[in-house]
Each structure stands twice: as C-alpha cells, then as structure tokens.
Amino acid sequence: MDPRTVRALIGTPRHPELVLRREYRATSGELRDACTSLPRLARWFGSVEGAPSGAGAEFRVDLGGDGTATGRIRRCDDDGLEVSWVAGEEPESILSAEWRDTGAGRAELTLRHRLASEERVAPSGRGWDDALAALDRSLTGGEAVAEGAGAWRLIGARPLEVTRTVDAEPERVWAAIASAEGLRTWWWRHWSDVTIEADVRVGGRYRIEAPGAEIAVEGRYLVVEPPQRLAFGWRWIDADGSSVDEAVDITLSAAGRGTLVTVRHTGPWEDDAPAESYRQGWDFTLGELAAVLAGARARNP
Incomplete structure (x- = not known):
C-alpha cells in the first residue's frame, strides 16, 4: 500500500465513515486553492459547475467515466470544506476536507466521507484513493499511483x-x-x-x-x-x-x-x-x- 496515504474505516455497518490522510509537497493555501478553485479542480478531480465557496451554494461535478455527482456547500473557510454529496443513484452522504501546514513546505489533507451504506466502502474508497493520487500529480507533476479498491475491500471485510x-x-x-x-x-x-x-x-x-x-x-x-x-x-x-x-x-x-x-x-x-x-x-x-x-x-x- 502507498505509505503516503493513511486510511481508516470507522462508524458502523449501516453508517460507515472513510478517513484518508495524505501529506503533499505544498502549502495549506495551495491545497485549499486546489480544492475550491474551479480551474484547479478540473485538473485533478472533475469539471465543476457552481462555485464551491459560499455555504448553501449547489454544485455539480462531471467525474468522467465515474458519472456525475451533485451536492450543496455546508461549510467553506480557510481550514476546510464540507459538502453534501450524491454520486449517481447512491443515497446522500457528507464529505469533508481539511488542510493544514505540517512544516518544511508541506501540508496535509484529511478527507472524511460519511457514507450511507456499507456497500459503498470499497468503491468510494477506491475513488478517493484515485482522487488523492491525482491531486498529488497535479501539484508535483509526479507519477503518484493509487491503491485501488483492494485495500478498502480488505479493510471492510473483517471488522x-x-x-x-x-x-x-x-x-x-x-x-x-x-x-x-x-x-x-x-x-x-x-x-x-x-x-x-x-x-x-x-x-x-x-x-x-x-x-x-x-x-x-x-x-x-x-x-x-x-x-x-x-x-x-x-x-x-x-x-x-x-x-x-x-x-x-x-x-x-x-x-x-x-x-x-x-x-x-x-x-x-x-x-x-x-x-x-x-x-x-x-x-x-x-x-x-x-x-x-x-x-x-x-x-x-
């Protein structure tokens, strides 16, 4: 598994929560911009309609081969972002991202996804692994590779x-x-x-x-x-x-x-x-x- 991403599965079988944490060669301001600027989001996440800034604002994301997602901004400030999230036909869930400087020109992103069903653990985990690796590539131009769904299938298999x-x-x-x-x-x-x-x-x-x-x-x-x-x-x-x-x-x-x-x-x-x-x-x-x-x-x- 990629040691740069730390994964955790918490919550309950009915309401599982994914937590992913990854450090980047960037500042917290750069991470915030990458997560809230429409042009920057398009480079690694997807094409977003609706500015992800003010609370209450609605948005739609074109996830390419993974379909589309819609949601509403619940919070957006200097330290983090929280949104409601509906991808395809899955039930509404809550997604948050927080960023902080860790020193020496590096910053950490913590993503937490409160899911609405146990069946979404592996596919959602795979999707966020892919997204965090894509964010790494967009920030550094490197070749960061995602783990895929295998890691999350194991994490969720034997609670x-x-x-x-x-x-x-x-x-x-x-x-x-x-x-x-x-x-x-x-x-x-x-x-x-x-x-x-x-x-x-x-x-x-x-x-x-x-x-x-x-x-x-x-x-x-x-x-x-x-x-x-x-x-x-x-x-x-x-x-x-x-x-x-x-x-x-x-x-x-x-x-x-x-x-x-x-x-x-x-x-x-x-x-x-x-x-x-x-x-x-x-x-x-x-x-x-x-x-x-x-x-x-x-x-x-």
Whole structure:
C-alpha cells in the first residue's frame, strides 16, 4: 500500500465513515486553492459547475467515466470544506476536507466521507484513493499511483466488534478513556513501565508504550464527541514491525446504572487471525477498565 496515504474505516455497518490522510509537497493555501478553485479542480478531480465557496451554494461535478455527482456547500473557510454529496443513484452522504501546514513546505489533507451504506466502502474508497493520487500529480507533476479498491475491500471485510458493560456512568467511562490521566489508571496496568501521551482532540496524537514488553500503540484522534464517541487511528508496533490502516471506534451508551462500551476495530486483515488476536486483547483491556471503575464506584458509591 502507498505509505503516503493513511486510511481508516470507522462508524458502523449501516453508517460507515472513510478517513484518508495524505501529506503533499505544498502549502495549506495551495491545497485549499486546489480544492475550491474551479480551474484547479478540473485538473485533478472533475469539471465543476457552481462555485464551491459560499455555504448553501449547489454544485455539480462531471467525474468522467465515474458519472456525475451533485451536492450543496455546508461549510467553506480557510481550514476546510464540507459538502453534501450524491454520486449517481447512491443515497446522500457528507464529505469533508481539511488542510493544514505540517512544516518544511508541506501540508496535509484529511478527507472524511460519511457514507450511507456499507456497500459503498470499497468503491468510494477506491475513488478517493484515485482522487488523492491525482491531486498529488497535479501539484508535483509526479507519477503518484493509487491503491485501488483492494485495500478498502480488505479493510471492510473483517471488522471486529467487542462489547462490555461497565459499572459506571458514561461520563466516568469517558474520563477514563479520553485523557492520559484516565488511561494511566487501567491501560496495561499490569506493567510498571507503561508511558501514555494523549492529546485528545481531532488531529491530536496519542502513544501508549510498554518498553519492557517491546510493544506500543499510537495514532491520531479522528472523532472526539464526549461522552458518546471516540475514534482514532491505530498503529500496533512490536518486534515484528507495525500495522497499517487500522482504526478503532469506541461508543458509549447508558445501560441502567452502567455503560455499554462498544469497540469496533478495523484493518486490512487477509485472514481471521489478527481479529481474533485483537478480540482477546480487547476482552482483557475492557475487563481492566471495568475492574478499575467498579472499584472506584465501590469506594465512592
């Protein structure tokens, strides 16, 4: 897979969300111009009718061999663009793009597509891979190649879902999972050398490392909606290397006096072994979370 594009599949089977992130040899202003200027859009994306600028404006895109798409501008400012999106006969979905400078004459584009059906994961993912590669070519004149639908078919083929009811209200569970201080009370607590960093905001980074065990996980937060939902990219690192294009989406919902915690973990797994290994890991990890919060409630009923 092209290491310049980081992919994540989050959301639910009924409402999946694609997230793609790619760094370009350009400034954020150049990326904004490439995504909002009609002549620039025509070079890499398609011929657009209707200026993609003011909120409420409607547009139509000729996608060449992929047909046409229509939509309405929901937001357009210096930092990003959000539109409603209808391609062909598919249901309406929401598409957003955000850009930011990363330094040394480079900038990053993050694209998020909230789909209306599970069947659209592979074809939409393929289309956005193609589009981001085309944008690269338009900016640099290079020969960037897209991955195609194969990567997204794997990512969507074996989603893992694990649930656990925790004896604590959603606000307390959120505090435990959405801060470095909270995570330190339960994540890998059986090891004494664990270090945790967590900048819990969209785009913020986290890293959890156990040097003695020679393992770590790291990534960036994709969705932060307290106290209901936390989604983030996931890169597992051990002596054998590191994983790619994995993501975790955690949702919290009230269940009596407690909270139902649902973890959905996705990745480009070619067989069932990675999902089964992660299932065992999440069963243990959520058990630790439940034990710590149940103990805290017993001490402070």
